Amino acid sequence: MEKSSYSDWLINNSIAELVASTGLPVNISDAYQDPRFDAEADQISGFHIRSVLCVPIWNSNHQIIGVAQVLNRLDGKPFDDADQRLFEAFVIFCGLGINNTIMYDQVKKSWAKQSVALDIPPSLDTKIITDSDKSQPNS
DSSP states (O other): OOOOOHHHHHHTOHHHHHHHHHOOOEEESOGGGOTTOOTHHHHHHOOOOOOEEEEEEEOTTSOEEEEEEEEOOTTSOOOOHHHHHHHHHHHHHHHHHHHHHHHHHHHHHHHHHHHHHHOOOGGGOOOOOOHHHHHSOOO
């Protein structure tokens, strides 16, 4: 069996996929006792995962635009309810930042389109002919 790369694991992370599809946070106190955890990630990365906290990132329309995940509290304890509330508050700002970046990109593209539309080359300038112009002879 061929080993997958670390980036493949990130894409195929079933915990993140679960959070993205349900919109519910996942707080795992002992990763190796949870069937959703893929122990292959530890083998690939060399990092020993003990606990996982994964929460959805929402936009202003209450749509999931991503997930954020933290691994292993520094003190070795599992993540508790206070950690989860703090992390959920943090990802609100992540969502705002992502949403602002998307909106900025949309404005920038609209500005570029508008600039192109308003920039009429001289060869395309047209002369407006009025009735008074028609009555005068050509020079």
